[in-house]
Amino acid sequence: MTFTKPQDTILYLDGVSVSFDGFRALNDLSLYMEKGEMRAVIGPNGAGKTTMMDVITGKTRPDTGRVVFGKDIDLTQLDEPAIAALGIGRKFQKPTVFEPHTVWDNLLLSLAGDRRPRFTLWARQTGEEQDRIAEILTTIRLMDQKDRRAGDLSHGQKQWLEIGMLLAQEPELLLVDEPVAGMTDAETEQTAELLREINRTKSVVVVEHDMEFVRALGVKVTVLHEGSMLSEGSIDYVSADPRVVEVYLGR
Amino acid sequence: MSRTTTTVTLFLVLGLSVLLTVLNLGTAPDAAFHAPTYAVSLTGKYLTFAILALSVDLVWGFAGILSLGHAAFFALGGYAMGMYLMRQIGPRGVYGNAILPDFMVFLNYKALPWYWLGFDNAIYAMLMAVVVPGVIALVFGWLAFRSRVSGVYLSIITQALTYALLLAFFRNDMGLGGNNGLTDFKDMFGLPLQADATRCGLLVASAVILCLQLLMTRYLVTSRFGKVLIAVRDTESRTRFLGYRPEHYKLFVFVLSAIMAGIGGALYVPQVGIINPGEFSPANSIEAVIWVAVGGRGTLAGAVLGAILVNVGKTFFTAALPELWLFALGALFILVTLLLPGGILGLLSRGRKAKPITPAPEPAE
Ligand SMILES: Nc1ncnc2c1ncn2[C@@H]1O[C@H](COP(=O)(O)OP(=O)(O)O)[C@@H](O)[C@H]1O
Ligand SMILES: [Mg+2]
Numbered sequence: 292m293t294f295t296k297p298q299d300t301i302l303y304l305d306g307v308s309v310s311f312d313g314f315r316a317l318n319d320l321s322l323y324m325e326k327g328e329m330r331a332v333i334g335p336n337g338a339g340k341t342t343m344m345d346v347i348t349g350k351t352r353p354d355t356g357r358v359v360f361g362k363d364i365d366l367t368q369l370d371e372p373a374i375a376a377l378g379i380g381r382k383f384q385k386p387t388v389f390e391p392h393t394v395w396d397n398l399l400l401s402l403a404g405d406r407r408p409r410f411t412l413w414a415r416q417t418g419e420e421q422d423r424i425a426e427i428l429t430t431i432r433l434m435d436q437k438d439r440r441a442g443d444l445s446h447g448q449k450q451w452l453e454i455g456m457l458l459a460q461e462p463e464l465l466l467v468d469e470p471v472a473g474m475t476d477a478e479t480e481q482t483a484e485l486l487r488e489i490n491r492t493k494s495v496v497v498v499e500h501d502m503e504f505v506r507a508l509g510v511k512v513t514v515l516h517e518g519s520m521l522s523e524g525s526i527d528y529v530s531a532d533p534r535v536v537e538v539y540l541g542r
Numbered sequence: 543m544s545r546t547t548t549t550v551t552l553f554l555v556l557g558l559s560v561l562l563t564v565l566n567l568g569t570a571p572d573a574a575f576h577a578p579t580y581a582v583s584l585t586g587k588y589l590t591f592a593i594l595a596l597s598v599d600l601v602w603g604f605a606g607i608l609s610l611g612h613a614a615f616f617a618l619g620g621y622a623m624g625m626y627l628m629r630q631i632g633p634r635g636v637y638g639n640a641i642l643p644d645f646m647v648f649l650n651y652k653a654l655p656w657y658w659l660g661f662d663n664a665i666y667a668m669l670m671a672v673v674v675p676g677v678i679a680l681v682f683g684w685l686a687f688r689s690r691v692s693g694v695y696l697s698i699i700t701q702a703l704t705y706a707l708l709l710a711f712f713r714n715d716m717g718l719g720g721n722n723g724l725t726d727f728k729d730m731f732g733l734p735l736q737a738d739a740t741r742c743g744l745l746v747a748s749a750v751i752l753c754l755q756l757l758m759t760r761y762l763v764t765s766r767f768g769k770v771l772i773a774v775r776d777t778e779s780r781t782r783f784l785g786y787r788p789e790h791y792k793l794f795v796f797v798l799s800a801i802m803a804g805i806g807g808a809l810y811v812p813q814v815g816i817i818n819p820g821e822f823s824p825a826n827s828i829e830a831v832i833w834v835a836v837g838g839r840g841t842l843a844g845a846v847l848g849a850i851l852v853n854v855g856k857t858f859f860t861a862a863l864p865e866l867w868l869f870a871l872g873a874l875f876i877l878v879t880l881l882l883p884g885g886i887l888g889l890l891s892r893g894r895k896a897k898p899i900t901p902a903p904e905p906a907e
Contacts, residue, residue: 348783375785387780389773396769406785408794411767460784 299326300359301464301494302347307356308518309342316342317353318518329490331505331526332498334515335538340498341384343515344466348381349374360464372406380462384469384498386449390442394433394452397441398424401459423459431455431485447478454485464494471504483507502530514538544841547887548760551843552753555589559749563742579738586745586813588853589752590616593806595833595849596755596842597799602831603840604763605795606692606775611700612803613826614707615675617817619804621711622674624724624817625658626667627735631728644726645719655717664731671808672801678703679800680793687789687796692778701824708822723818730812741813748809752846755802759842762795771795832875838885847886 302324309317317339324330332340345351347358349371358366366374375381389397402420405411428434431451436444441452450470457465467486471479483504489495490510499505505512505526512529514522522532529535562585565577594616601607633640637647641654660666682703686696714720733740762768773781774788781788811817820826830849837848852874860867882889 350779350783371779371782372785372787375783381783383780387777389769389777389780391772391776392769399766400769400773400781401784406787408767408770408790411770412762412765414766456784 300324301326301328301361302496303357303359304343304347305357305359307343307346307353307358309339309346309351309353315518317346320356320515320519322513322520322523324494324496327490327494329486329495329497329508329510331508331510331512332496332515333500333502333505333512333529334521335500338515339518340500340515341468342518344381344468344496344498347374347466348379375460375462376406378461378463379466380457380460380464381466382450382453382457382468382470384472386446386453388441388444388449388452388456390440392441393438394428394441394444395424395437397452398427398455398459401456403459403461427455427458430458430488432481446473447475450474450478450482451485454482454489458489462493464496465489466496466498468498469500470497471499471501479504480507502526544843544887547841547843547890548756551846552756555592555749555752555846558585559589559745563746566738566742579741582738582741582745583813584857586741586748587810588850589745589748590806590810590813591830591833591853592846592849593748593752593755593809594803594830595837595845596752596759597802597806598830599834599837599839599842599845600759600762600799600802601795602834603842603845604768604771604775605792606778607792607796608693608697608831609700609796609799610697610824610827610831611702611704612799612830614704614822615679615800615803616807616810616826616830617707617711617819617821618675618678619671619807620811620817620821621718621724621807622661622667622671622804623808623811624727625661625670625718626664627727627730627812628724629658629662630730630732631726634728635726643719643724645722646717649714651717658717668808671804675800675804675807676797679797683793683796687792690789701827704822704827705824708819708824711819711822719818721819723816723820724811725816725818727812727815735812735815744809744813748813751805751809755805756842756846759802762798763842767791829871832871832878834885835875836878836885838887841885841887844885844887851886 300323304320304322307317307320308315320339320343332343334340342351346353347366349366349369353367360366360377360379364377389400392400399416399420402423428437431454433448433451433455436448441449444452454467454470470486471482474482486495486497486508497508512524512526513520514529514535516538521538522529522535562577562582565575566579566582569576594612598609598612601609628643631643635644637644639647642651686699691699710716711718712721718724727735729735730740763771770781770786771791774786774791778788833849833852834845836852837846838844856867859870878885
């Protein structure tokens, strides 16, 4: 297949398939994203959205297909830490923070920097690091919680802390899995705002099946269904697409 | 809180050893306050067990590696020291052979096996007491952590490691004394091992090394490295997506912990006067885990206190009702697990705000 790749692609999935015990979670999925873009990926439960993130971040190796980051880095050859080091950050569907640590320490451990034991053994917090953490705490509105144990935060606060950890990592590409699950309407609104702010400098993939939230983001939408791309375009375009309507209403 | 308990533990350990030394060397044997030499050596033995417990707590409490084979590293350090002490006997053995230890003469060895070379040198022997456990932990850990073996499977293979060493060291053709092990030591560093002053010196050395290890591990777990380690313990996959390599962190503490245990074993052997393959028995490693659980997993100072308290208990119990000790130990473990999940230190700090570094009751998926 000849496919001319547009110039400023940050992420390019090319015919990716993943099977679990014969079940195809991703089925010849192709998609590409431009640098600086925010993309919403929607689809019913079990469509393969999380699996797609697993493939991009190195957790799951695809059976076939390529995942290209930036110009020509094939992510399928790398493991999770190597992919993270390239500048891909991930927020999990279930909020995953370091529960015994304070909010501050969660961000400290996430800050971009040397990850090797020989560095962390002797590392002292620098003023620069403290400023950066304070800045992120303001962005994610958790400044007044900085000394609390992350495990004691509310569900919504954990979601934000995890987004803050992503920011601290300073990735080029952020993968955000269902960020508003379990959030109140007000929190959902604030999260959409936060993601738009992040998108000013970074590329973002947001997985969500909350159509209202996706509408609020106002970005290009990819609809997944049974591991393949069903439709792609503006939210108005895809929600008018009869195939999409059938998948969502026919269930 | 944990800083206070660390300080108290340091003072207790050092104070007790100095006090015993003064009461042993500075008083007449029939004086009312005289500390008998067996009490000096017994306390020294407890302190080496505390070193083992500390090393177990470092990997179990902070990296989530439940090692059921740590006594193997302790025993390896002990054998290295035992080999030195054997060479120190020189021609004073039963057979009067200046080079070959008695058991080798008995088994018709003509020359010293190659791996015994150098053990007449104290520095070399002490080096081996850390290098051998360290290298074995490095190879074992590298294989295990690289393949992401964890949890119960890891515990089982650590148990297999110590069992394999137990069988190997039982063999006469290992050249390490077979099931009798190494014993009948005379001198250490040219000083008579039976002398009170040597015994007191070993006690104080054990106390000082235990305290240094406690301070070092305390620094380690409160450093940024330690924070990563705790994050790995509870949420390993998350650390990976942040760019950390959990296997490197685990390997580092596993090797360090094996070295700590090896040093403990090297201090243990001259104080008890014997090392034999029984020290590799899987039950020994499990006992060490119980000491930590009793004292409080993930507290370091608790591991030290747990090891000392359980072993004091063991000494009295085995004197009174020897056949019941294993049942008592098992009951203690069940009681602590059910009623006192934070161990003794957890009990002391109950009601206070939970310390951020103590392990979560259940590990995250
Ligand atoms: N590790 C796995 N083993 C077996 N099946 C899996 C695994 N991960 C995902 N699946 C299956 O793959 C399908 C897609 O799952 P997922 O990517 O989590 O969907 P989504 O995030 O869109 O809800 C589901 O049917 C799920 O049961
Ligand atoms: Mg999902």
